[in-house]
Amino acid sequence: MKLPTSLPLAFASALTVSAVPVALDTAAGTITLQLNIDLNQDGLVGAGAGANNAHDLFTFTSMHAVQATPDQVVNGTTPTGGIAGASGTFHFGINSAANMICYNITLHNFQGEFESPADTATHIHEAARGASGPPRIAFPNPQPVDAAGIVRNSAGCLTGPFLTGVVMDGRDTGESFHVRQIEENPAAFMADTHSSLALPGAVRGQLA
Numbered sequence: 001m002k003l004p005t006s007l008p009l010a011f012a013s014a015l016t017v018s019a020v021p022v023a024l025d026t027a028a029g030t031i032t033l034q035l036n037i038d039l040n041q042d043g044l045v046g047a048g049a050g051a052n053n054a055h056d057l058f059t060f061t062s063m064h065a066v067q068a069t070p071d072q073v074v075n076g077t078t079p080t081g082g083i084a085g086a087s088g089t090f091h092f093g094i095n096s097a098a099n100m101i102c103y104n105i106t107l108h109n110f111q112g113e114f115e116s117p118a119d120t121a122t123h124i125h126e127a128a129r130g131a132s133g134p135p136r137i138a139f140p141n142p143q144p145v146d147a148a149g150i151v152r153n154s155a156g157c158l159t160g161p162f163l164t165g166v167v168m169d170g171r172d173t174g175e176s177f178h179v180r181q182i183e184e185n186p187a188a189f190m191a192d193t194h195s196s197l198a199l200p201g202a203v204r205g206q207l208a
């Protein structure tokens, strides 16, 4: 359907439609519906996301750029070195109203295979600088963008509820996690990716 350009803004931005069957003729195979159209501007758009209007869904409440390096990788509090020569850039855009995080992750010189007990090997962990901690969000592993696989990238958005595939104390470590927690204390979080050649992490970077 092509919308007329003179369509009133309220109509274009919010439209709630519900259908109530008022007649059901099973023999004829027809259902007559009564359509209720509600032009309440605050009603529909972003309702599923917890946002109040169309623009809220497309607005980040914070953005984070993380430079991940091998020297920041630890197991417990012991530096393990990661993958020498590898680096990562983790860009995040957080929409705390929608519990959504958009990511653009680029790795250079990753070696080995992605490997982790979690669903993927690329994460945000709740872990202070120099310490380990549980993964809270698992991102799709960056895939090669060149034939040699020197550069790898993954980009997209994830919306909670989050699951990591790692169970601690009987709960998935992503369970009940809300991206608002990152905004409240970014220093308590880090981004990393794990390799078969460096299980504690290939590269790691602190969000603050």
Ligand SMILES: *[C@@H]1O[C@H](CO)[C@@H](O)[C@H](O)[C@H]1NC(C)=O
Pocket (backbone or CB within 6 Å): 089, 091, 104, 105, 106, 155
């Ligand atoms: C991801 O970031 C890189 C720069 O690090 C940029 O070149 C690329 O266009 C970005 N991709 C998306 C989908 O935003």
Ligand SMILES: *[C@@H]1O[C@H](CO)[C@@H](O)[C@H](O)[C@H]1NC(C)=O
Pocket (backbone or CB within 6 Å): 075, 076, 199, 200
């Ligand atoms: C971290 O160190 C502990 C204790 O040495 C070890 O059991 C564990 O396998 C290590 N974890 C990784 C991911 O290498």
